[in-house]
Amino acid sequence: MKEFADFLGEQPPFDALDADDMARLVAHVEVEYFAAGATVAPEDQPMTHLWVVRTGALEVVDHGRVVDLLEAGDTYGHVWLLSGLPPPVRVRAHEESLCLRIPDPRTFLAHPDRLRYAAVRPAAGPPRFVAGPGRADLPLARLARPIVWCEATDPVRDVARRIGAAGLSCALVYDGTALGIVTDLDFRREVATGRVAVDDPISALATVPALTIDQDATQAAGLLRMVEHGVHHLVVVGQSGAPTGVVRAVDLAQADVRDPLLIRSAIDDATDVDELAEACRLLPTALVELCDNGVAAAHIGAIHAAVVDAVVRRVLRLRHSPALDAIRHSWVLLGSLARREPLPMSDVDTALVWADPPAGDPADAIRAAAWEVLNDLRRCGFALCANGANAHNPLFGRSRSQWIDAAWGWQRDPTQENALLLTAMVADSRPLTDPELGRALTENIRSHTRSGGFLRAVLDEAVGWRPPTGFVRDFVVQHSGEHRGQVDLKAGGLAPIVALARWIAIASGDASGTTVERLRRGTALGLLSTDETDTLAGGFDGIYGLLLHRQVEAIRGGQAPSTYVTPGELDTLTRRHLRETFRAVALVQARVDRGGLHRLPDRER
Amino acid sequence: MRLRWRRALPVPDPRTPWREAEFCVIDLETTGLDLRRDEVVSYGAAIVRHARIPCGEVVYRQLRPSRPISIGAMTVHGLRAADLAGAARIDEALDELVGLLAGRVPVAHAAWVERAFLDRALARHGRRLHRVMVDTAALLRATRLDGGQGGREPGLEAAARRLRLPVHTPHHALGDAFTTAQLLLALATRMERGRPARAVTVADLYAVSRHHHGPTAER
Structure with a gap:
């Protein structure tokens, strides 16, 4: 059956099989011939076999409409076979066709991992569609370290000794109402500087409440939480909410996976925009390293978004502007960053909402101040929205009632210029500061009756x-x-x-x-x-x-x-x-x- | 010496629709074309079940003949006496052949050649092939897909290419048996085209094979 072995050996997903597996594969092939118009695979029935077109062509039909043509060498059904879902489409012969029918190859090959189902570069972790958890996806329960407990009244000196004796870097404090955490960093910052004395109670040093994470969460989720909050320790809790261990940044897999945390630290420590820009320069490398470590794409996106959040917050803290300080306002991220799924080169799209001023119109001054902030972001290496979704643009920087009026207008008359585009942009929004005010952008989505015409x-x-x-x-x-x-x-x-x-x-x-x-x-x-x-x-x-x-x-x-x-x-x-x-x-x-x-x-x- | 009455190998009920019947498609390579004296040097067989050819069930066997291989035959199939020195005698392979053919519809391309050689070999077991075989060369003629070669048997390779079927190693018993099996699927499927009301049966395939046999078979 050399003909089929040669033929299949040239087609993915089979082209990486060794000779033994190829022989096994060919031994499982059944050859079937279809007259033009005959059904090869019906819709809505679970697939048990793959089909490879040897000669002729097959049509993929949805509701009587031909949506695709499969020709010699094309494989049909692997997505449905691997997912176990019944295909929603029917496949029929477009012309007289000879097809190879193959049962699920994963069941009889010695090296099913060599089936090239991977839609992304095969080097990065297991193939996507036969994937198990990646390297960065172990549950945290398996990485957690034991807890050093202390009383709120224990002297700092004692707690430090016990942490050292246990070879750990933190202790948990429970004062009867809330859970607190004390880490090495607190000792360095507070005790070594003399702000807290070695005989003071540990409660003077503790951060309350301590940040927790579910023990079933993955490593990547743990990392994301650390980056989001700029911490290096998380308390792992069981189903009842009781602490079961502590996980530290250094426990989270490879050293390079910790990179986003280093950036996060550098961002938080930046004292001016230049230092901040320096920290941001590390971001692309960190993304490359996360990718190399097999972290799932969705998690990389979320970590990327968390880093950008931190940068914007830092810029806002570094740049004080009288116009913005004078009024309650909210910075809102738009687009893919708002959805926490940016690509490495995604623009930073922003909007600004300010409280309705009691008197006068501070809009111009506010927009000018917003432009300064955006400029700082540019200096940090981020591109602003090329389509104008930037907080200083009058379309995207408005007072609360202006935003609500505008959204009303778009809904009443979706045909007015840019109404749908602006609705779409505003629907992808995530307030970064003063979330209550920032929600003015999407409030109307919730609270107003939507007309069928608008939807x-x-x-x-x-x-x-x-x-x-x-x-x-x-x-x-x-x-x-x-x-x-x-x-x-x-x-x-x-x-x-x-x-x-x-x-x-x-x-x-x-x-x-x-x-x-x-x-x-x-x-x-x-x-x-x-x-x-x-x-x-x-x-x-x-x-x-x-x-x-x-x-x-x-x-x-x-x-x-x-x-x-x-x-x-x-x-x-x-x-x-x-x-x-x-x-x-x-x-x-x-x-x-x-x-x-x-x-x-x-x-x- | 004339042997006693020989029992035909059993075949499926001819009224069986072809898609439900089992077929054994067979091809032989021989020492020459003398139907009475020449011998089989290799055979290949493919099973057709539920109108599908399972690649895992194909059989290929080489045999050691008792007479020399003619130059003409050797240039076709490429097997020399030295290649077959370690192979079995046809008598030792008869059980396997009977196992392959019993209960299945026998099929070959230009089947009269296979019939002659197989019947002679089976005779030593007191068996013979069923009275009729399905002949893909005859099916080609009946569907006017024989390439208009008039008296000559339509070539297997050319016919497969005309029907846009893959050609497996030509002049190799298994390669040709497999190509023939594909031809059977394609031709039987085409015969269904004209008659949506009634299924094409094994008897229909027999009838076409008889009525469109090649000139050489008319004796």
Whole structure:
């Protein structure tokens, strides 16, 4: 059966198998012939086999519409086989076709890990679709260290001795009402400087309440929490909430994974913008190292966002401006940073809300002060929004009542200029300071009745982002200009999913969360089926991971990262996987477009 | 010497739809083309079950003939006496052949050649093939896919290419048996096209094989 061995040996996912496994694979092949129009794999039935087209062509059909053509060498079904989900589409023979039918190869190969299902660079951790936890994903319970307990009244001197004797770097204090923590740093800062005496009670030194984390949380989640809060210790708690151990930054895997914490420390310690800029310069390297350590893309995004949060907060603390000090105000992040899923080169998009002034109009002075802050961010190496979503822009810097009026206006008349675009931008917002005031941007999403016309318009805008699907073997690519022959993974891959998730956020009146969290919320609310959510969430994770890794590779190579890829540069499997993802996303889009509004609760249609 | 009455190997009920029947597609390489004297040097077999060919169930065997291999045959299949010195005699392989063929519809390309050699070998066991075989060369003629070669048997390789089927190692017993099995799937599937109401049965395949047999078989 050399013919099939040679043929399969050239096709992913089989092209990395050794000779023994190839022989096993071929021994499991069954050859089947299909007349034109005959069904190869029906829809909505769990798949038990993969199909590889040997000669001829197969059509992928959704609701009677042909959405793709599979030709010789194309494999169908691995996504459904691996996920265990029934495919929502039917596959039939486009012409007379000879196909190879293969049972789940993971069940009989000696080295199933060599099946190249990976949609991202195979070197980084296990393949994505047969993946177990990555190296940075051990539960914290396995890393936690024992606790040194002390009474609030214990002298500092005693506690220090006990921490040293236990070979640890912190102790927990329980005063009957709250949990506190004392770390090495406190001794250095407070005792060594004489601010607290060695005979004082330990409560004078303790930080209350101590930051806790669930023992089932992963290492990466622990790291994220440390970066978010700028601490080096977390108290690990069990299900009852009782402390079971302590985890330190140094316990969190490889030394390089701690890098974001070093940056976070450098950010917090910066005394001027120059020092801050120095600290920010470490960020791209940290992202590269997180990637190299196999940290999941979603976590890298969250850590990246936490670092940017810290930078913006530090800039605000370093730059005092009389105009801003004089009035209650809130800095709000927009876009991918608000969703905590930035790419390495994402712009920093901001908005500003200030309390309604009792008299006069301080808007000009406030916007001028905002510009100073944004300028500092630029000095730290961050790009501001090229499309104008910046806090000093009158469109994005307004008083509270102006924001509410504007949002009202967009809802009443979604056809007015930029209404939908601004609604979308505002729906992705996360207040960084004075969150209560900052929520003015999205408050109206919650509190006002939404008309069916507005939600329909938002949905039309959302499904207007089309994944690049088509009949051609590869993708619909740009036909002219600088990116001729390339696919924009951001506009074509992420945007359609992000936009649908945003529609859910707007329809459900809850602007919080990442794209995947919003999608899950959509399932809970009946706006998406579980399968649709899994398809979209899986597609987002896959494409986001691919883009992140490509941008990290560009950073490593000293090139400017881009969201465009040339399909020919991707390995065959990634290309096919992307194509399958685009197709699946387009299907969900079409379904939501047809029936999405009917899924809303009655009063909101 | 004439042997006693020989029992035909059992075959499935001819009324069985072809997609439900089991087939054994067989191909032989021989020492020459003298149907009475030449001998089998190798055979390959592929099973067709549920209209699928399981690659894990193919069989290939080399045999040691008692007479020399003709130059003509050797240039076709490339097997020399020295290559077969350690191989079994056909008598030792008969059980395997019977096991492959019993209960299955026998299929070959230009089946009269295979029938002649196999019947002669099986005779020593008191067995013979079923009265009719499915002949893919005849199916090609019936579907006018024989390339319009008139009297000659349509070539296996050329026919497979015309039907856009992969060609497995030509002039190798297993390669040709497998290519023939694919041909069977493609041709039987095409025969279904004209008759959506009734399934194509084993009997239909027999009938076509008989009515469109090649000129050489008319004796």
